[in-house]
Amino acid sequence: MNRKIAVLLGSLFLLLAACGVEDSKTFTFSEETEDWSANLKVTQTNDDYETQDLVLEYKGVDVNSVGKFTYHVDSVGSFGESGATLNDQGVLKESSEANPTNAKVDENTQVEVRVNWNGKTETFNLDRVTMVEVKTKG
Structure with a gap:
């Protein structure tokens, strides 16, 4: 719950900064x-x-136990990596930019994440927390 509040506040900050x-x-x-x-x-x-x-982010105690892992994000477009590693805080940050023609994320998009590590697999759906639209006057 605290993470969702932090994401919401971050999104509001982006709105003001934009x-x-x-x-x-x-x-x-x-x-x-x-x-x-x-x-x-x-x-x-x-x-x-x-x-x-x-x-x-890996939430376990021993970040080093994860080693190299595979993740896959499936939504309107898919992306992922095999052989990924976490930083010392147990976090992976990935960014990508594309120019999609027709397939774009919207408020109804379903996002599924799959992580494979140490012979374990976890698959879960992400919930949409916020949607912020910024329009300029013109």
């Missing part, structure tokens, strides 16, 4: 399981670009 910036939409998706926490922020601009920022 004054005077071109039109954009930002969707934030989040979920926690026993072993993992995932946050996905998708930002779309009026030039049709879409940026996806993923933060995947």
Whole structure:
């Protein structure tokens, strides 16, 4: 619950900081399981670009026990990595930018995350936490 409040406050901060910036939409998706926490922020601009920022965090005590792992994010478009590693705080940050033609994230998009590590697999769906739309006057 605290993480969702933090994401909401962060999104509001982005809204305030975006004054005077071109039109954009930002969707934030989040979920926690026993072993993992995932946050996905998708930002779309009026030039049709879409940026996806993923933060995947291992919640266990021994971060080093994870070693190399595989993750896959499946939504309108899919992305992932095999052989990924966490930083010392147990976090992976990944960002990608694309120019999707017809397939874009919207308020009804379903996002599924799958993580494979040490012979274990965890699959979970992210909930949409916020959607912020910024329109410039013009």
